[in-house]
Amino acid sequence: MKVVVLGGDGFCGWPASLHLSDLGHDVVIVDNLSRRRIDEELGTSSLTPIAGVEERLAAWLETSGREIRFAQIDVAQDYDGLRDLLATERPDALVHFAEQRAAPYSMKSPAHKRYTVENNTNATHNVLCALVEAGLDTHLVHLGTMGVYGYGTAGMKIPEGYLDVEVTTEEGERVPQQLLYPTNPGSIYHMTKCLDQQLFAYYAKNDRLRITDLHQGIIWGTHTDQTLRDERLINRFDYDGDYGTVLNRFLMQAAVGYPLTVHGTGGQTRAFIHIRDMVRCVQIALENPPRLGDRVKIYNQMTETHRVRDLAELVARISGATVELVPNPRHEAPENELHVTNDTFLDLGLEPTFLSEGLLLEVEHVAERYAARADLEKIPCTSVWTQEQQPGVPTSRRPVDQAV
């Protein structure tokens, strides 16, 4: 099938594009290269030496014999460009990764909050609006986040997108209903994915767009079968305080002899998925589109849950690193349970790569191999969640946890 990948130069988009091309699909990448621009803004760079987009694509053609085309379009800003591309290409599917994806970056400043909301909301709405205007029945697959659920509800297993409840009628009768799971985002970034959900629900209802939303856990790992074939195909690996995900940061910290920095007590439980499983999940989602007229299909795209402090201890055990507790820059519950349903992907054949198998490989192949490229000053997370966490700001309001 023909697949347009929005954000196909990014951390998830690039390996997903290669995987889909490798399966024989005709892949077109659309990207505004914003992630590379943000590296310049932050003075950071990928631990792994990533090639430019043209060089990447040439290397892929050379090693696989398959062409991936590329269009530099800002999906959030250039609606006409996006619509014209879709009207010309008429893709069978559209994979939408084209959003600012770091929670700490989204909290850095008012300008970063506003950029994240504007960029992500406009990107998603432009995609939906363009599909309708172009009159296409393209299947839209979007990368969402487990963060839309918040961090779990006492005793409940998080379902895949929709929550079974009972409501009471005026006559006192109890009636079962299924609702879109109520959101409880932990950052501006996570909130934008909740806004996306509303946009999807509306366009699925009013315009009968076929939409799959993948509520993804935290990605770990770097390589896929395709990115390993040539160093010019290598995927990015972020370890800085804004873009580095928790496990990748621990791996890199261990490799350079930096203490593993755990926020708060490390009692936060999070959902994880290996990047190889992510690309397979995208493939599975594309192969199982909703039918015309269906509500948005929601999958939980994660394979295991762990407490952050347990992860730190695991990495410390493998590597001999030490663990250091630092103040939590986030505004969140210090400890939480998390039970998640992920039956749909397992039933459709996903065979997870678990941490227990993949972790040591990742340490050797990535973190240790490229450790010399690390800039240790970029490791601390300096973005804070509230005004009173800013150094030097008087504490007029103290954040407290609040149920939603």
Next chain:
Amino acid sequence: MKVVVLGGDGFCGWPASLHLSDLGHDVVIVDNLSRRRIDEELGTSSLTPIAGVEERLAAWLETSGREIRFAQIDVAQDYDGLRDLLATERPDALVHFAEQRAAPYSMKSPAHKRYTVENNTNATHNVLCALVEAGLDTHLVHLGTMGVYGYGTAGMKIPEGYLDVEVTTEEGERVPQQLLYPTNPGSIYHMTKCLDQQLFAYYAKNDRLRITDLHQGIIWGTHTDQTLRDERLINRFDYDGDYGTVLNRFLMQAAVGYPLTVHGTGGQTRAFIHIRDMVRCVQIALENPPRLGDRVKIYNQMTETHRVRDLAELVARISGATVELVPNPRHEAPENELHVTNDTFLDLGLEPTFLSEGLLLEVEHVAERYAARADLEKIPCTSVWTQEQQPGVPTSRRPVDQAV
């Protein structure tokens, strides 16, 4: 108290500003005059002869002795201007009417959909972000819509913002929970008010902003005690297919001898409120702010519900007009029940103006008095909800009703 009214030149904003000023509050209007610009775009104008903003304000000073200040700022586009104004004025409260508010206008074209999403989302997010950046504990009162609820759930009375449900734990235990009522918007415009809800919930939780969201029914009526004092203070009255609300359209149609155009069967039940009650509700909301750390306070701002065809028959009986059924441009259930809780405002002293009392007065004082100004060609609603309702578009997808 000092109150900044965003969108204070508009249909709700202007009478609310006068009412608050009349009560002795120090009122500052912020507006980009977009509603006047849209009149030019659509070739429409208010049935009532509204004065320019400077003339309005001068007339108010002259008749009341009270000054309302005015700042022309585009809240969605000029973040710095908004933040600086808030930081300088440090208002006790902010009333936020600064959104594109017509469902048909939001559906006119892809450009109108995109404008409505960008304008409304950025306006609301800029307000929230600016309050946090300026370090203010200002009470934010926002005009939302009953449309966030969708059109009622079988047998259930719509609560004020939060829904009591029971969920089942992993151990099979039933646990009561209170959730933000699941949204089911009927247009892009209504959807933006659902996005606003998510933004409010997040900022109330993370930054402890004090926020009240008023889920308003369809406004009818034109005059308030203040706008009646001088013709230069008159409020706008829209009767065109995009901005005219259903009852005001019927009144004007009756006055000019045009048939009352009912969409579909007219079996849609809607919630209504008189404009005099709206200004009192805003006052009551301002006098009863949430406490620091509270979740968003949500009131249903409506006083009665009616089926559209019953309204048409009522107006026809008063005026001798005929009723004409026309195809429904909207994508919605043809008939619905609607039961709504509105206890909070009634408990706080609101004394509603019911249709049965006020309708005849409105016909005489507004519709008949200014009938000669009407442009009959602007009456039909030409905005349609889906591609296949466009004249000449092949029907590849036929809209069906879908539960959400």
